[in-house]
Amino acid sequence: MPKKSDELTRRQFVANAARTYLGVGLAPMLGSSVATQAYAQSSKKAERKPAESVIFLNMTGGMSHIDTFDVKPGKKEVQGPVEAINTNVDGIQVSQFLPKTAAVMDKICLIRSMSSINGAHERGQYALHRSYTPRGTIVHPTLGAWTMKLRGRKNPEIPGFVTVGGNAANASAGFFGVKYAGVPLGRPDEGLKDSVRAGSVSAEDFERRLKLADVMNKQFHAEHQNTEARAYDELYKEAVRLMRSDDLKAFDIDREPRSSREAYGNNSFGQGCLLARRLVEHGVRFVEVNLGGWDTHYDNFTSVEARCQVLDRAYANLLVELEAKGLLESTIVALTTEFGRSPNIVAEHSNGRDHHPSVYSSLLAGGGFKGGMVYGSSDSKGGRVKKDKVGVQDFNATIATRLGLDTDAVLLSPSGRPFQVAHKGKPVEQLFA
Known part of the structure; x- marks a missing residue:
């Protein structure tokens, strides 16, 4: 050997x-150019046509749910100086830092009951991407690699799995091998x-x-x-x-009109979202775009506001353009993070917030998900799940199911151990349109 x-x-x-x-x-x-038996079986079970692509927006560092999508306006000691604003859906409020997202809430399914057992960044990101706990003896495939393995490429002339920014390990196929790995791009404006x-x-x-x-x-x-x-x-x-x-040419964002590039924001994340839209247009199956800077132990409110200015513009514009091009219904846009931030504001750290995996928020839009709805809730302080807990594996199973992947399919590692795309996760079918 x-x-x-x-x-x-x-x-x-x-x-x-x-x-x-x-x-x-x-x-x-x-990625595999031919759909496998697992996809065929899942398609037979699906009640509606599965989504064709995924744009996975990864907020690295632990995005504060309380200062973004799960505001607590009645709890000043928890909310701090951040105010809640109304969205275009009655009864749903978000942070004042997200006005453009508020205007497209009718396209978004907001999950306020996410929960993880991982309070460390590396382990949290590993579980977020792979649905498993890291082990020294094996590297598990990412969700993008599972998509390539079970669904295959949509366009045989172009890579099926691309990551933009962030950790290159997010493009790993683990024990599936290099055939199912993604293409990691450091910067969206550098092309391939x-x-x-x-x-x-x-x-x-x-x-x-x-x-x-x-x-x-x-x-x-x-x-x-x-x-x-x-x-x-x-x-x-x-x-x-x-x-x-x-x-x-799909990788060349310089082909876009200046107005389009400016609409997404002149930064790596905004241009990465623009690139993701172009790649999906050309048949790329799975695109991940990363936005870091959410680890706000210190000066939380200033940092979150700055991050939201980048996120809000790019995310809202991505949804609007996908819909205008007739792609939103076939494209899942997932926005998530490894964990949330603590309700407790740490004054001695310039009003920072610490890691908080017990509850946080994630978003799903397009791809056959209901828009204008909130699923689950946290308690009055945003410290624990109050209703309808959704684990990391459940979140990934929900995406996989809408993408037409069979979450019950078992694939063996080279050593003969059984694995599934979302481990033991169960899809949250209440989110399906």
């Missing part, structure tokens, strides 16, 4: 060979790096090198029966096809 160090060396060999001989260096971008032929390599030389690489790969595979190396070989064949595809 090959050692782990040997596996790494082989991966490096394939990657370096592609860069050296082909003039390309794309990150993993594959290394996706064009190097200027120093002519078209003729490029084709010649492709043929030479193919010969070398066949020789290598004949001598080394290694699944990982074969997966990377397929990766670079896909990379070459993408280089020749007209869909590559």
